[in-house]
Amino acid sequence: MYTKSKTIFASVIIILMVFPSMVSAQFKFRNKCKKDLLVAISYVASENDNNNFTTKGWFTIPAGKTVQVVSTPLIAQYFYYYAYSPVSGIYFSGKSVICASFDRFNYYSFFTSKQCDVKLPFVELDIGEATNFFCDLSPRP
Numbered sequence: 001m002y003t004k005s006k007t008i009f010a011s012v013i014i015i016l017m018v019f020p021s022m023v024s025a026q027f028k029f030r031n032k033c034k035k036d037l038l039v040a041i042s043y044v045a046s047e048n049d050n051n052n053f054t055t056k057g058w059f060t061i062p063a064g065k066t067v068q069v070v071s072t073p074l075i076a077q078y079f080y081y082y083a084y085s086p087v088s089g090i091y092f093s094g095k096s097v098i099c100a101s102f103d104r105f106n107y108y109s110f111f112t113s114k115q116c117d118v119k120l121p122f123v124e125l126d127i128g129e130a131t132n133f134f135c136d137l138s139p140r141p
Contacts, residue, residue: 027070029059044076080122094123
């Protein structure tokens, strides 16, 4: 029994050493605004299909706090987000129009969802080959 436990422990250590980014991969938003923000995200979630986007919303990012929104490996070069404050009117938008909803949602395609309530202008982030990424949401001057 002792030998089996040692073997399992050693295997876990080797996996952690060989694939550290796979274990710790994450995407976090840091809200530097004075009001809470709601964030929707869109990203490629499958290595097998670069057109298979996952789009989710709405994550609450409290003022002055950091929240992890993705805990799986980031496998694509681009990550998309749209953020706004329903209280202050602050918003972060871009040029990539993506299907979303006014309610909490979780879609598994880029533009084709039939449940689409609204198309929002998401910000496109080039995260390169990063497996961990922070995005600061700061008020504009």
